[in-house]
Amino acid sequence: LEFLVMTGTDSSQEFHEPVDLAEYLFARLRQIGVQSVHGVPGDFNLLALDYIQPAGLKWVGNCNELNAGYAADGYARVKGIAAVVTKCGVGELSIVNAIAGAYSEYVPVIHIVGTPSTIARKDNVVSHHTLSNGDHRVFEMIAQQITCATVVMDGSREPAKLIDEVIVKCLVESRPVYIALPIDMVRQKVEGTRLKTLISVPAPQIDEANEQRLTQIILGYLETASTPAILVDVGTIRRRLVEDVNVLVDKLQIPTFVTPIGKGAINESLACFKGVYAGRSSDTPTLDYFKSVDFFIHIGSIKSDSTTGWFESKPAVLATTVEFPIENNGIRINGSLFSNIQPLALLRKLSDQLKVPAPTVGIETTSRGVSAGINDKEPTLAIKHNWLWPRVSQWLEEGDIVITETGTANYGIRETVFPLKTKAICQPLWSSIGYAAAACQGAALAGRELGLKRTILFTGEGSFQLSGQELSTMIRHELDPIIFIICNGGYTTERKTISLIAPTHGAPHLFQHADLLPGFIHGMDAKYNDIQCWKYTDLCNVYGGLDCCKTYQVKTRSQLEKLLSDPDFAITNCLRLVEVHMKQDDAPIGLLNTVLGLSDRG
Structure with a gap:
């Protein structure tokens, strides 16, 4: 089998501290918080799997690839990042459903796929686990639709740098990425000194003047609103805003709700927490309250039929709306997008500069576990x-x-x-x-x-x-x-x-x-x-x-x-x-x- 023979190394380049590519990859996973790697072993990934335990990682080994993908998704929702390994073709197609779900719901999962050698890929060799037409890119093309980045370690770019870039992309976008690791690249030498510099997420570009102006605008809306509401969505969790959003909510003390997918983002013991809002599936007091809402803040928003009560989770037509989208690309006020605004910084400015408590409105809901x-x-x-x-x-x-x-x-x-x-x-x-x-x-x-x-x-x-x-x-x-x-x-x-x-x-x-x-x-x-x-x-x-x-x-x-x-x-x-x-x-x-x-x- 090819995995037994295509294990050559590149001696054409000198490194200060050479390490094998697979060693580098799994070391990086350990550095960003991954402690266990899910997946299913297969011929094209077996050589890479030998590097997991030496990197201080634990191999899980699931019953099938689909389950491995689901498990990695669950792991990432608790730890903030996950990794899963499959083999090409049959393995990676089995996991597609799980990876697509992670993409849909903004879950960062690193999918590593063991593939035939770079030579077999280049020469269109009809390998097992392929579609019998020599096309090795078809699986990568599928992955492109359900990941925020796909890379093939074919030696055309510096592999270690490529790994770092794709990991950063996974963390920034909070979505899956795809790394194809050909069998002959597993032992490819890369520069190990890079591991001494930890991966960091670059700070986003912000417009501080505009950020302050928007803060004052939102505070003005809050001070004049008679029936305000906050809706906390899953983006609050995915974008690591939970702590700051809770500080703001506790300080504002206005009726606060979560979406079905945002449950767990808010301290539910707060007096201002009023339960789940999901359009028509909400209780009657909640529905009645939203009919009169005149100022609405939606934090970490993601809008789909099943998370909004079939697009019914919205306030009155004339309500002023401030939205922090899950994409983390700015904020929207009454539908207008303001870019180069960092949501975390804006939330902190709102908390720091809030001087006059917003009006409190009494509402008794039945979605707080009382029956x-x-x-x-x-x-x-x-x-x-x-x-x-x-x-x-x-x-x-x-x-x-x-x-x-x-x-x-x-x-x-x-x-x-x-x-x-x-x-x-x-x-x-x-x-x-x-x-x-x-x-x-x-x-x-x-x-x-x-x-x-x-x-x-x-x-x-x-x-x-x-x-x-x-x-x-x-x-x-x-x-x-x-x-x-x-x-x-x-x-x-x-x-x-x-x-x-x-x-x-x-x-x-x-x-x-x-x-x-x-x-x-x-x-x-x-x-x-x-x-x-x-x-x-x-x-x-x-x-x-x-x-x-x-x-x-x-x-x-x-x-x-x-x-x-x-x-x-x-x-x-x-x-x-x-x-x-x-x-x-x-x-x-x-x-x-x-x-x-x-x-x-x-």
Whole structure:
């Protein structure tokens, strides 16, 4: 095989401290905070993998490439950066879905691909794992659509400098990058003295005079607003603005909301925090309040159908709007873009120069985890969403990593109140079911490296069946997440909408844009929304974890209440897996509100 023979080195150039290219690459990963590398071994990357452990990194080794990509995504959302290794063709195409999701949701992942030699690529050799036409660039061209930078280490440019540049790009853009590493470049010598200078992100160009002028404009709007609101979005997390945004919010003390994907960005114990705003899926008090909002600040904005309540997350038409886009390229005031403005500096100026407190407006929302159902006097009743999620609020602890799968869990978690420093992980924009279970492995590993206590996963059984093999990886690396699998016999989100959004004479236009509603399909009783019921509690034994896992089945409120009240259950000394049995036709209020809101649009 080619990987056994194409390992030559370049002796045509002298270096002060020569190191192999792969050694340099993995040393750089260690320097920027990566401690574990996800991926799947394969013939064209095996030589490179030999350099991982000497660099002080841990090799994870996932069950398949798609899961490896999801896991790297979860790792990056906790650590701020991740790396994943695949082989060319079959491996890198298997991971495309996960990398695309990371691109969509601004997650920095470095994807390293082992490829045939530079000679084979240049001469269009028909190698295995290619498309039998000699075209080795086709995979790179695919990657260009779902990464912010793609590079091939073919020797045409200084490799070490190229690696540094692409890592900086990954950090600045907060999106995936792609590095193709041909087998004969693994041992290519590069200048090792570069490693003595740590990678740094260049300071953005700013217009300080304009920045101060905009600060005064925004402060003026705040002082005259009668019904202001702040909406905190996921860009606050991705752009590392959480601390400064919380300082500003605490100082302003005006009604503050988060988007579904921005949950976890704000201290939810603040009196001014009012819950989740997602258009029609929001509670009635929140919707009523936004009808009268006259000044609106949207921080870290990313606008998609599923993160805005199908484009309904917006204030009154005449409201003055200040927007900090996730692209981090300036701010928008009433739609006009002001470039060369550094959002972090502007937020700090606002906090420092705010002298007169903005007017406070009372609003009582129901999206803060408070529900009458939590004190239900009939504990033998079936577990329902309107009881489950408020109860989860009481069980969560400071510093938890909470992962929710696309679907009922992602809607349900909106009804909880997060303790301080909770890290929330979900994927509502890309919405690839199966993401959460594999992301849990990466997040749990990153959490352990950071000394965080608990990683908690809420997922539906339909989604779990797509990537549940990573339970094996968790067991192998002695990770100890607490996993709740909602067992309700199939795909609830797809079922739930047919009776509510079926075509009527009053709603003809709703289905003209059915392509914008990927989760709102139909088939309440259709067989294709059914799944095979697994014995999930047996899986730990199947994956060799009988002695290091604990499993549970709960079917009533009293059973789940007993489990959540047990102090031993909250201790993360082993992996815990819980089957939570629920009725097929039950759904979180946020999902029902979304469906009803869409129906009303007719």
